[in-house]
Amino acid sequence: MSEKSRDLTKEKIFEYCIKNFAENGYSNVGIRNISEGTGLSTGAIYYHFSSKEKIAQFLYDTATGLILDRIRTAVEKTANDQEALKSIIFTLFKLTEEEPHLMKYALYVKHKDFLHEAPPICSSKPFEYIKKFIKAKIKEGVFEDMDMVIAASLIMGPVIRIIQLKMDGILKQDLMKYTVPLFDGIARSIYKKQV
């Protein structure tokens, strides 16, 4: 069979699983659920993934990869430092609105439960990228000189928190509207005072 067919099937599994793992929890979604939801047989699923865990692994890699791509593209497009951080926040908010399942999977699903090799989400590709970004800004003197742990928490903490509020259904409004006020708040805590 063609490569197209294989990719199509894998994509079907990806689509269904990322949605349902995030929504119902990894343990609450069985192979038979996936089978029903995708219209594939258990045999077909096991032909493409040697185990349920391998599906989760594939989801994890794909999801973190997609998020990283979006962030990197956003940063590379911006000219100045002030805009870069704002752009990261905006991108994450937009991604949450556009692909809530992707974001839910990346932030919520307890990967440690079933992915024994995977690092905790805070050490995943996108977060590592942002960490490097922060470190560079401190070195350049754009951000106040402070402990990396403190800086990373002050910057990403509020962003993740507000995303979770949205994903929990507490926040009904469009996340993107919060970009500027949240950025302003974060900026006060980390940007160097211009005396």
Add this chain to the structure above:
Amino acid sequence: MSEKSRDLTKEKIFEYCIKNFAENGYSNVGIRNISEGTGLSTGAIYYHFSSKEKIAQFLYDTATGLILDRIRTAVEKTANDQEALKSIIFTLFKLTEEEPHLMKYALYVKHKDFLHEAPPICSSKPFEYIKKFIKAKIKEGVFEDMDMVIAASLIMGPVIRIIQLKMDGILKQDLMKYTVPLFDGIARSIYKKQV
């Protein structure tokens, strides 16, 4: 049997479950695990809790109650506003160091997966209390006037984030040492400028 005996058994189950649910995930801890871990039979467990879900419910109520108590006590002991927020942060950090399983259970375990009645953790007792606290401070003019969602995220986001870093094993150092620098950062973003 005496009430003491009943409470002792319940406590044994509580101790074992809060530790293992947080560590291994609700679905990965079976009744037989609990039985082995506590030295009780499945019959004994089901005599005290009519279902596994009821255990989780009990853990949730107890854990959030304990955290709320600690926060409330801390706030009530402090005299001025500046100290109150710092005290909340310190208390949460201390609690993380002293009772990591309690904190892990409260922040990590996906309650929605099995507790269909329970609110998301951000709407639990401790968080509601802190929300009220923030709202009051804004009204009093201590905190800058801003959207509640923004304020809550700017304050609790970094705190939760740093706690998670510790619980993930990324942060090795004592959390309490981060109280002051983190508070200072948060303060810059929310306290009213004294012009």
Add this chain to the structure above:
DNA sequence: ATTTATAAAAAGAACGCTCGTTTTATTAAA
């Protein structure tokens, strides 16, 4: 162009195991 050979892909029944729970029996306390 049609047939045939080969492997990829999918189907679906079956297996063994573990789960949450129930049942029945036994022990300890009042």
Add this chain to the structure above:
DNA sequence: TTTAATAAAACGAGCGTTCTTTTTATAAAT
């Protein structure tokens, strides 16, 4: 003697996975 508490075996359902069979696509041979 009656009830609270524990023990342990048993039940049915559902799980992840494997196995065997059938279908489908691809390419070479006629």
